[in-house]
Amino acid sequence: MRRLSAALLAVGVFAGCGAELEPSSEPIAQQQAALTSTDVDVAPECQGILTFVNTASFQTLDLYLPSDVVSNLVARxxxxxxxxxxxxxxxRLVAQARLEQLAGGARSQGFIGSSCVGVLDGLAVSTDDAAAIVSLVNTIDDSELHDVLPDAWNGAVNLLNARPFTSVQAISNTAGIGEVSLRSIRNSAxxxxxxxxxxxAANAAPVGHTGAYMARHFDWWQYVTTNGSYNYGGLVCFGLEPSSVPSGATVRxxxxxxxxxxxxxxxxLAIANRNNVIPSSVVSAGLANLDALTAGRSFKGCTFGYANDPWSGHxxxxFVDTVNGFSVLTDTYWAE
Structure with a gap:
């Protein structure tokens, strides 16, 4: 997905001698990726911003930035x-306003197109990422948004009070949302x-007397405290604030x-895919993604059982990442 390696190869040849590269002749649409898939600050569709700052001549950069800033960039x-x-x-002398000016220059010079929204809070955002961000902020539950923004409580509250949003710019402009917050939201989305x-795919698999349900985005507090009209037992929680531990829970x-x-x-997955109805490529890609997002991480959460009647059980x-709010829910169940 990333086009950075090719850009760096070109930069390594030309940056030192001050030559200016032409924008890529490849159509912008062909340069797009589905969504930003790694924790970077430049979306694939916005890589032209880096190409611009790495290859544009002093004279071209000087059209968009103060000369002393250009001198510092070219020297570096x-x-x-x-x-x-x-x-x-x-x-030195580069901050958010200068990044926005660089993005404007990259757009004017044809290094980026309409698929790159621009730079917001130190993050170069694509149109597809922007749509995902807006969708997430407009639909995410209160508990999850606060977990995604553990150090921006006021920002989370302001987002919840102001939604629905129609643009990523409006989200970025919300009081309490800055570089770390917007990037955390983008990552979650x-x-x-x-x-x-x-x-x-697992949730769509046929079920019999046993089944499984999984979720990535959910209200964990609602799920823990409201399920189980017939029976509720074995509630074990870990890593929660004392005020957040449900009544009757054992704390490990x-x-x-x-x-x-x-x-x-x-x-x-073993239950949901017992008849091998999920394509192996979906399974391998999904599990690899899960491993990448959970490696070395710590999670708060709860485990418990419940039933809606005497003839079934769940x-x-x-699990909720204690730092970035990445969350996973699994529910395996049986019914007579």
Missing amino acids: RTTSPFVSLADVSSV TLSRPFEALIA PNLANAAEVRSAVNSA SVSI
């Missing part, structure tokens, strides 16, 4: 090409799509890790 790129917006921002595709001292999350998903596991 002679030693190594810029590989991210954070890298560009490390240059885009980075787990292969795993979400696996979840959708250790957080969950990646292995525990993967084990719960494997158990649900076993539920809920």
Whole structure:
């Protein structure tokens, strides 16, 4: 998906001697990726911003930036090409306003097209990422949004009070939302799509007397406290604030890790895919995505059982990343 390696190869040849590259002749539509899939600050559709700052002549950059800023950028790129917006921002006199000016210059010079929204809060956002961000913010539950923004409580509250939004710019402009917050929201909206595709396939699989349900975005508090009109037992929680532990829960001292999350998903998947109805490519891509997002992470959550009647039962596991709010729910069930 990423076109950075090719751009850096070109930059390595031309940046040091001050030559200016022409914008790619490849149609913008062919340069697009489905969604940003890794935690970077430049979407694939916006990579032209970096190409522009790495290759445009002093005279061209000077059309969009103060000369002293241009001098600093050109001096820096002679030693190594810029590989991210954070890298560009490390240059003296460059901040958010200069990044926006660079994006404007890149657009005017044909390095980016309409598929790149521009730079917001230090993040170069594509139109597809923007749509995913708006959709997530407009639909996410209160508990999950606060978990995605653990250090921006006021920002989360302001988003909840102001939605629905129609643009990513309006989300960026919301009080309490900055670089870390917008990037966290983007990551929550885009980075787990292969795993979400696996979840959708598993939930669509035929069920019999046993079945499984999984979710990526959900209100964990609502799920823990309202399920089970007939029976409720074995509630064990971990990593929750004392005020967030449901009544009657046993609190275990250790957080969950990646292995525990993967084990719960494997158990649900074994039931959902017992007839091998899910394409192997969807399974492998989804599990690889899950592994990448959970490796080395710690999770709060709960495990419990419940039943809606005497002739059925559910076993539920809920995991929420303690830092970025990445969440997974598995519910395996049986019925007579």
